[in-house]
Amino acid sequence: MDLRVSAAYRGGVLFFLWALTLVWTAVVVFSAATHRAQPLQAPPALAAAAAVFLLALAGWTTLGDEFWHLERDVIEHRVGISPWMSVRRFSAGELQIVMGFTGLNPTSVPYYRLYAVCGDGNHFLIERGEGELESLETFIAAHTGWRIRERG
Numbered sequence: 029m030d031l032r033v034s035a036a037y038r039g040g041v042l043f044f045l046w047a048l049t050l051v052w053t054a055v056v057v058f059s060a061a062t063h064r065a066q067p068l069q070a071p072p073a074l075a076a077a078a079a080v081f082l083l084a085l086a087g088w089t090t091l092g093d094e095f096w097h098l099e100r101d102v103i104e105h106r107v108g109i110s111p112w113m114s115v116r117r118f119s120a121g122e123l124q125i126v127m128g129f130t131g132l133n134p135t136s137v138p139y140y141r142l143y144a145v146c147g148d149g150n151h152f153l154i155e156r157g158e159g160e161l162e163s164l165e166t167f168i169a170a171h172t173g174w175r176i177r178e179r180g
Contacts, residue, residue, distance in 0.1 A: 029098045030096065030098075042086075053082070059072075088109065101172055103144055103168065103172060118144040121145055125140055126143055127139070127158075128140075138158075140158045142155075
């Protein structure tokens with residue numbers, strides 16, 4: 029079973045990244061064409077390399093895929109573009125939701141994270157709202173056979 033991460037969660041980041049990429053590239057090209065100082069006083073090669081890096085990062089983020097592969101006793105988190113996909117594999121584990129707070133003061137907001145607890149430690153899987161994580165935890169446990177630990 030594969031669970032895909034919705035592209036809606038990446039929308040704001042993608043917009044910002046493409047806007048930054050386009051603005052930076054336009055400034056670098058304009059500066060080179062008019063023989064003006066490069067952005068941030070960077071050498072032309074460094075400014076151009078930053079533009080290429082931003083373009084590659086924006087493309088990777090746009091075309092890249094993120095999904096979870098579930099099978100009996102295994103969870104795999106896959107991120108990237110098919111030929112260059114990064115895979116983190118967890119087996120023989122348990123699931124645990126951990127609640128934390130954004131700060132130490134009384135106005136701190138709680139957040140919830142799902143972890144895979146395996147022999148080699150706790151591995152962060154995903155952060156969402158409490159209700160979403162409880163549903164996801166139950167779903168994953170049903171498909172992997174992993175036990176659900178008490179909240180920590």
